[in-house]
Amino acid sequence: MNSRNPDFNRAAWLGRLAALILILALAGLSLSSCSSKGAKSEEEGGLSEADLNAQREGRFGAGGIPSAEGEGVFRDVMFDYDSSAISGIARSDIEANARILRENPELRVQLEGHCDERGTAEYNLTLGAERARAVKDVLVSLGISSSRLETVSYGEEVPLDPGQGESAWSRNRRAHFSAFRDMPKG
Numbered sequence: 765m766n767s768r769n770p771d772f773n774r775a776a777w778l779g780r781l782a783a784l785i786l787i788l789a790l791a792g793l794s795l796s797s798c799s800s801k802g803a804k805s806e807e808e809g810g811l812s813e814a815d816l817n818a819q820r821e822g823r824f825g826a827g828g829i830p831s832a833e834g835e836g837v838f839r840d841v842m843f844d845y846d847s848s849a850i851s852g853i854a855r856s857d858i859e860a861n862a863r864i865l866r867e868n869p870e871l872r873v874q875l876e877g878h879c880d881e882r883g884t885a886e887y888n889l890t891l892g893a894e895r896a897r898a899v900k901d902v903l904v905s906l907g908i909s910s911s912r913l914e915t916v917s918y919g920e921e922v923p924l925d926p927g928q929g930e931s932a933w934s935r936n937r938r939a940h941f942s943a944f945r946d947m948p949k950g
Contacts (some may be wrong), residue, residue, distance in 0.1 A: 837864060838873070838941035841899050845880070845937065850902055858899055861941055862906040864927035875899050876940040877917040880926070880933035884918055892917030899939040 778947040784821030839857040843849070851857070865871060876949050896915035 791869070812935045838943065840941070841895075841939040842873055842934070843937040845933070846883075846891070848891060848898045850898055855902065857925060859906065860904045863910055865903070865908050865912065870945050871881055871943045872912045872914070872946060874914045874916060874942040874944065875917075876922075876937055877915065878922060878938050878940060879920050880936040881920045881923065882933065883920070885921075888919035889917050890919075895937075895939045 778943070782890075838861045841850075841854045841857050841861075843854065844851065865873065875896040877896035879888040879892050879895075881888075883891070893915065898919060899916055900910065900913045905912060920936070923932075923936045925935040925939065
């Protein structure tokens with residue numbers, strides 16, 4: 765390959781090239797196994813996969829309502845971008861949900877605050893908590909006991925719509941009602 769340089773060793777050069785290719789391939793495999801944007805580690809301020817699974821599956825032990833029974837009963841409360849303010853439409857949805865809670869005094873609700881993916885994970889967890897608290901405050905003002913209401917923030921971690929753009933983002937800016945029953949005493 766290099767006929768002018770007598771010290772040139774083609775075998776050594778090919779060996780170094782093969783080692784370099786192997787190192788680059790291993791580095792690529794290592795990077796591809798790293799977590800994606802939506803799966804933040806606990807050190808980064810996100811929820812661990814175990815935390816998410818526990819929240820999705822058995823929020824409050826064996827007292828959870830089967831998902832088929834709870835689906836579609838409560839209305840999600842929607843929010844504007846970067847806001848936890850309750851709009852007129854949002855207040856109407858909260859009032860409808862309060863009627864359901866008054867008619868079913870055995871139900872408790874976990875209010876889940878959600879955000880779109882814009883902003884840092886920490887900011888979105890805070891905003892999600894503010895959204896859940898804002899909904900809780902309105903429910904309490906409507907006569908629902910705060911002891912029946914729990915709040916949690918998922919920030920951007922559990923999107924309803926994983927798509928990109930305003931249509932998807934607007935669906936993700938919400939407070940979701942997850943109902944459950946208390947365990948019978950005794």
